[in-house]
Amino acid sequence: MEKIKPEDFQKDGLVIESDRVLIYSKMVCPLDCKYCFAGDLNSNKNNDNVYLSSKQLELLKNLPENIKTIMLGCDTEFFQDEEEAIRVLRSVSALDKDVSVITKLNLNEKLIEELKEIFNILKLKGKLLSFSVSIPCFESKKLWEPNAPSVEERIDTLKKVSDAGLPSMAAVRPLIPNISKAEIDKIIELTYPYVFGYYSGPLYLKDSNRGLFTEEYIKNNNLLSTETQPEWMPKGNTFLKIEKPDLMLYLKSVVEKYGKAFFDGAAQGIDFIKNNKS
Secondary structure (H helix, E strand, O other): OOOOOHHHHHOOOEEEEOOEEEEOOOOOOOOOOOOOOHHHOOOOOOOOOOOOOHHHHHHHOOOOOOOOEEEOOOOOOHHHOHHHHHHHHHHHOOOOOEEEEEEOOOOOHHHHHHHHHHHHHHHHOOOOEEEEEEOOOOOOHHHHOOOOOOHHHHHHHHHHHHHOOOOEEEEEOOOOOOOOHHHHHHHHHHHHHHOOEEEEOOEEEOOOOOOOOOHHHHHHOOOEEEEEOOOOOOOOOOEEEEEOHHHHHHHHHHHHHOOOEEEOOHHHHHHHHHHOOO
16 A cells, blocks of 8 residues: 555544544534633534544554554544444554543443453553543633533542553643642542543643633733644644643642652653553
8 A cells, every 4th residue: 555644644634743643533522611622623523523434444554653652532522422432442452553542521330341341452462541531620610611520520430440450640631821729739639549640731722812811811920822733733723822831830749749640641651651560
């Protein structure tokens, strides 16, 4: 087969960045979190799309050799359709790559058993199923994530997954610039028994006029604002990257206090767990 160029993958919603490939489904996410960038991507969202099309699966079978990790559900809630999510995971588990998924939902015991089965399939091949739960806020959840399950339910998912023997991470991402340090403390305090590490990252907004963080707020609160085309988004998407460096340093310090590892992203977490096998 003729070698496929990165831009050819992107035409079908596969973004190659470094040694990973990110899957964009164009599916509508039912949670509609206020900070979510997916609704602002230059792509049409609709309910006729699927997590992974047959064309995408064929392309995944022909990834460049340096690609180690498949990141699923990058623009939607991956487990909104449990049966379809498991079907996709079973399909990609045959591709000899590490696989990463993230959720905000409270997963049931049956689904976790199926995840454990897929985890074991990958483990036999020397690969890893990376599982993360997104918890970027606590008391301010009603403001930022009004339609998402409660933080307590997400922590329950982490506990159940941990009890099943699956190595998991918590994603405090995006790092919301005006989240309180007390919220960060609470997130880490209540999740650290169930994870091997945490990761975070900036907030991405299409522009500063969305009502979340105005230009005036950014200036008056010493936030960093950079216009950028993130490498992990489909081309043609310029966003404002909003950062608060001192808050990120605080998050890292709390994670360290509880004896856990901190990563830039899930792919780095995968490398960590594979390189630190007991």
